[in-house]
Amino acid sequence: MAVLREVLIFNLKCFRGVRSYFCPSPVFQCSSLSLNNASSNVRNLDFEQSDTKKISKAMKSYMERAKVHDNFIKDQLHQYNLGKRHLANMMGKDPEFFTQKDVDEAIRYLFPSGLFDPRARPMMKHPDEIYPKRKAAEFDMNGRPFHSLFYTSKPNYYNLMHDLAVKFKELDRHEDRMISRGIRDQKPSELFLFGSDWIPKEKIESVLLEILTDAQYSNLIKTLERFTQHPYAIKEKNFVMQFRHQLAAQTEIQQVPELMKDESNRPYTTFSARRKKSTATVKVIGQGTGLLSINGKDIHYFERKQHKEQVIFPLEFCNVLGKVDVVATCEGNGFSGKVGAIRLGIAMCLRSFVDAETTERMRLAGLLSFDPRKRERKKPGQAGARKKFTWKKR
Amino acid sequence: MIRYSRTYDFFRVWRRFSFNSTESITNHTFRTNECSPINHKIDHNGRFYSISESVKKQLFAGGGLPKEYQSLSETLNGLCIMVRKPAIELIHYLNKTNFDAPVLRYVLYGRTGVGKSLSLAHIIHYGSCAGFVLVHVPWVPKWFQYVKVATPSSVQSNKYDQPIEAVEWLKHFSTQNGPLLEKCELKATTTYTWSKREVTAEGSPLSELIDLGLNRAKYATGCIVALLDELKKAATNKQCRVLVVIDGFNSFFSPVSKVIREDKSMVLASEFLLTDAFLSLTRNDWNNGAVVVSIDPLAYPPELRESPLPRYQLGKTGFEHLDPFVPIEVQNYSDKEFRSQIDYYIERNWLQQPKAHTDNGRAELSFTSGNHPYSLMRLVAPY
Numbered sequence: 001m002a003v004l005r006e007v008l009i010f011n012l013k014c015f016r017g018v019r020s021y022f023c024p025s026p027v028f029q030c031s032s033l034s035l036n037n038a039s040s041n042v043r044n045l046d047f048e049q050s051d052t053k054k055i056s057k058a059m060k061s062y063m064e065r066a067k068v069h070d071n072f073i074k075d076q077l078h079q080y081n082l083g084k085r086h087l088a089n090m091m092g093k094d095p096e097f098f099t100q101k102d103v104d105e106a107i108r109y110l111f112p113s114g115l116f117d118p119r120a121r122p123m124m125k126h127p128d129e130i131y132p133k134r135k136a137a138e139f140d141m142n143g144r145p146f147h148s149l150f151y152t153s154k155p156n157y158y159n160l161m162h163d164l165a166v167k168f169k170e171l172d173r174h175e176d177r178m179i180s181r182g183i184r185d186q187k188p189s190e191l192f193l194f195g196s197d198w199i200p201k202e203k204i205e206s207v208l209l210e211i212l213t214d215a216q217y218s219n220l221i222k223t224l225e226r227f228t229q230h231p232y233a234i235k236e237k238n239f240v241m242q243f244r245h246q247l248a249a250q251t252e253i254q255q256v257p258e259l260m261k262d263e264s265n266r267p268y269t270t271f272s273a274r275r276k277k278s279t280a281t282v283k284v285i286g287q288g289t290g291l292l293s294i295n296g297k298d299i300h301y302f303e304r305k306q307h308k309e310q311v312i313f314p315l316e317f318c319n320v321l322g323k324v325d326v327v328a329t330c331e332g333n334g335f336s337g338k339v340g341a342i343r344l345g346i347a348m349c350l351r352s353f354v355d356a357e358t359t360e361r362m363r364l365a366g367l368l369s370f371d372p373r374k375r376e377r378k379k380p381g382q383a384g385a386r387k388k389f390t391w392k393k394r
Numbered sequence: 395m396i397r398y399s400r401t402y403d404f405f406r407v408w409r410r411f412s413f414n415s416t417e418s419i420t421n422h423t424f425r426t427n428e429c430s431p432i433n434h435k436i437d438h439n440g441r442f443y444s445i446s447e448s449v450k451k452q453l454f455a456g457g458g459l460p461k462e463y464q465s466l467s468e469t470l471n472g473l474c475i476m477v478r479k480p481a482i483e484l485i486h487y488l489n490k491t492n493f494d495a496p497v498l499r500y501v502l503y504g505r506t507g508v509g510k511s512l513s514l515a516h517i518i519h520y521g522s523c524a525g526f527v528l529v530h531v532p533w534v535p536k537w538f539q540y541v542k543v544a545t546p547s548s549v550q551s552n553k554y555d556q557p558i559e560a561v562e563w564l565k566h567f568s569t570q571n572g573p574l575l576e577k578c579e580l581k582a583t584t585t586y587t588w589s590k591r592e593v594t595a596e597g598s599p600l601s602e603l604i605d606l607g608l609n610r611a612k613y614a615t616g617c618i619v620a621l622l623d624e625l626k627k628a629a630t631n632k633q634c635r636v637l638v639v640i641d642g643f644n645s646f647f648s649p650v651s652k653v654i655r656e657d658k659s660m661v662l663a664s665e666f667l668l669t670d671a672f673l674s675l676t677r678n679d680w681n682n683g684a685v686v687v688s689i690d691p692l693a694y695p696p697e698l699r700e701s702p703l704p705r706y707q708l709g710k711t712g713f714e715h716l717d718p719f720v721p722i723e724v725q726n727y728s729d730k731e732f733r734s735q736i737d738y739y740i741e742r743n744w745l746q747q748p749k750a751h752t753d754n755g756r757a758e759l760s761f762t763s764g765n766h767p768y769s770l771m772r773l774v775a776p777y
Contacts, residue, residue: 290757290760290761292761292764298764298766299761299762299763299764300764300766300769305762305773308762309762312758312761312762315761316754316758319754321754321757321758321761322757322760322761
């Protein structure tokens with residue numbers, strides 16, 4: 001009983017303490033009722049030791065379930081370790097130093113698979129990685145919930161919202177202090193959000209261990225958005241960035257190449273772009289008069305109006321029509337592919353000529369992203385990629 | 395991006411509103427009041443001058459203006475032609491020509507749609523004002539690509555006649571030059587015997603020859619041959635000045651024809667009597683006249699349109715036939731011409747998109763059309 005009480009008191013403390021939702025701090029790791037994994041402390045309790053007459057039915061059934069689950073995981077872990085040793089022997093390696101990386105290699109070698117999706121291929125992973133995590137008990141032996149928000153049925157979610165509100169008030173107080181000191185007109189510091197996005201619902205769910213509705217998720221994101229609008233939001237940067245993930249393509253776009261100088265000392269950049277099966281090499285030269293050359297011809301290399309507008313789009317978007325010259329060579333496939341490649345090439349080149357803000361606008365307009373669409377293959381037994389033969393009854 | 399209205403009811407709506415518009419361009423730098431092409435100089439470059447309805451009827455009733463341009467000019471309430479560099483250059487040459495020397499041949503060349511035909515129209519107007527007898531062929535390929543009837547010639551047995559086309563051309567010739575011919579009092583120098591009963595006697599006026607061709611389609615081609623021969627002689631005798639204007643001249647030397655014999659062999663342009671007549675007129679064995687021809691890739695078969703240059707488009711025979719000649723290239727709009735063209739469209743309320751007035755809008759139109767006159771016309775058209 002003494003042990004149990006200690007654990008429970010500790011748990012209760014934990015809920016009021018500093019929390020990090022994603023990067024577990026030492027305090028966080030100790031917390032048995034944390035948002036992460038099931039507590040081993042509670043599960044390891046011996047039935048016989050505890051005060052049986054006071055244990056609530058809910059706790060009893062939870063403990064039973066927890067025991068079954070623990071046994072199952074234990075069994076799986078045993079099998080995993082055994083399998084690892086077998087693999088190590090088969091591969092002729094030392095079982096003591098056989099890591100997960102070696103396991104993956106061995107599986108790939110012993111069970112070669114042509115399946116497309118990596119998740120569909122044979123695998124052997126630690127049970128922790130395969131079986132979903134479970135919430136630990138949220139109530140004590142008497143059936144009293146630990147958490148004040150237990151009856152909301154989503155305590156972790158509402159707790160997060162509550163934290164947000166508290167932080168918001170703190171920031172407001174900070175602002176008031178600043179104003180009383182005579183510091184005003186602090187602009188919203190949104191810059192740190194550049195190049196990242198709010199994490200998706202699934203990720204938040206897996207962290208909170210609670211299923212959220214769409215409305216709840218959008219409420220959370222809206223609240224976070226408002227939070228970032230606060231003039232002193234930068235103070236809580238670490239907290240906010242837990243809910244954001246970096247955009248992968250961003251880093252590449254940010255690395256803008258330097259302008260080069262040609263013989264007549266005019267600035268220029270080049271870029272090789274692709275679309276469908278077409279490739280294009282584009283050279284954008286500054287201090288120009290709006291000359292355009294595509295494979296030695298002018299804009300009439302493309303006959304369709306749509307294609308001409310595709311060429312003009314990035315130039316018009318950056319407002320450099322008539323200010324830069326464009327020399328492009330393209331080959332392969334049809335005109336749509338060629339013009340797509342040229343458009344991407346021009347846009348990529350123009351990054352060097354415009355400021356970061358315009359580059360970001362270009363990215364948002366989709367000018368800087370590669371179009372991965374390709375011709376879909378024809379399928380056997382069908383007339384085309386999707387089209388079916390005419391169906392005749394007989 | 396600028397968007398263009400594509401409504402089919404556009405014309406109806408456009409006519410209702412366009413002339414009530416309060417907005418107008420006050421600074422008419424794109425227009426010139428100098429309506430006589432004789433006086434057109436480099437100062438007028440890029441400006442529009444208007445051609446009156448009666449002149450238009452006289453000169454271009456039988457062709458001479460590109461079809462789309464003509465219908466556009468009707469919609470825009472009056473024919474206006476931009477004074478452009480090739481025409482100014484030609485007018486300058488014609489004004490300074492020594493007409494005692496053998497005729498000079500001028501060749502307008504350039505890509506399709508850059509304005510060769512309109513430059514020729516300008517020159518025709520010039521010729522009419524300057525008192526030239528006009529020998530104008532609006533579009534040569536019409537004779538060889540879309541022939542209605544081709545019959546063995548009544549004059550030369552190994553040649554072919556095109557009676558319907560010949561009558562059409564005679565009509566065009568007489569409307570263009572009717573008053574002038576009467577004034578010059580040109581007479582036939584020899585007797586032409588068409589049949590036992592039909593004879594054009596020596597000394598009879600040329601209008602009689604034309605009338606005969608108009609009434610007797612069978613002899614129309616022969617009449618043209620005789621007429622052109624007479625004109626050549628009359629010009630050399632200083633009775634009149636002749637301006638020969640031929641659009642799509644390279645069609646005379648096209649290696650392909652759409653006229654097929656019964657044995658499925660092609661009747662080439664060189665086998666038509668009309669070809670001989672006009673080729674004889676474009677030789678420099680006469681004087682007191684001028685020859686202006688245009689060569690256009692469109693007048694050549696589709697597989698031979700790679701280059702608009704004279705040597706390619708005329709072939710060896712054609713080039714040697716015309717050599718020596720004065721080549722004049724017709725190019726895309728210059729910046730000034732482009733601005734003036736857009737101003738004209740705006741003033742006529744043809745281009746109503748407000749963004750087209752701005753520099754950005756103009757830059758976009760310029761880029762998308764590549765300053766190519768025909769492309770620009772198509773681009774700003776609502777259909």
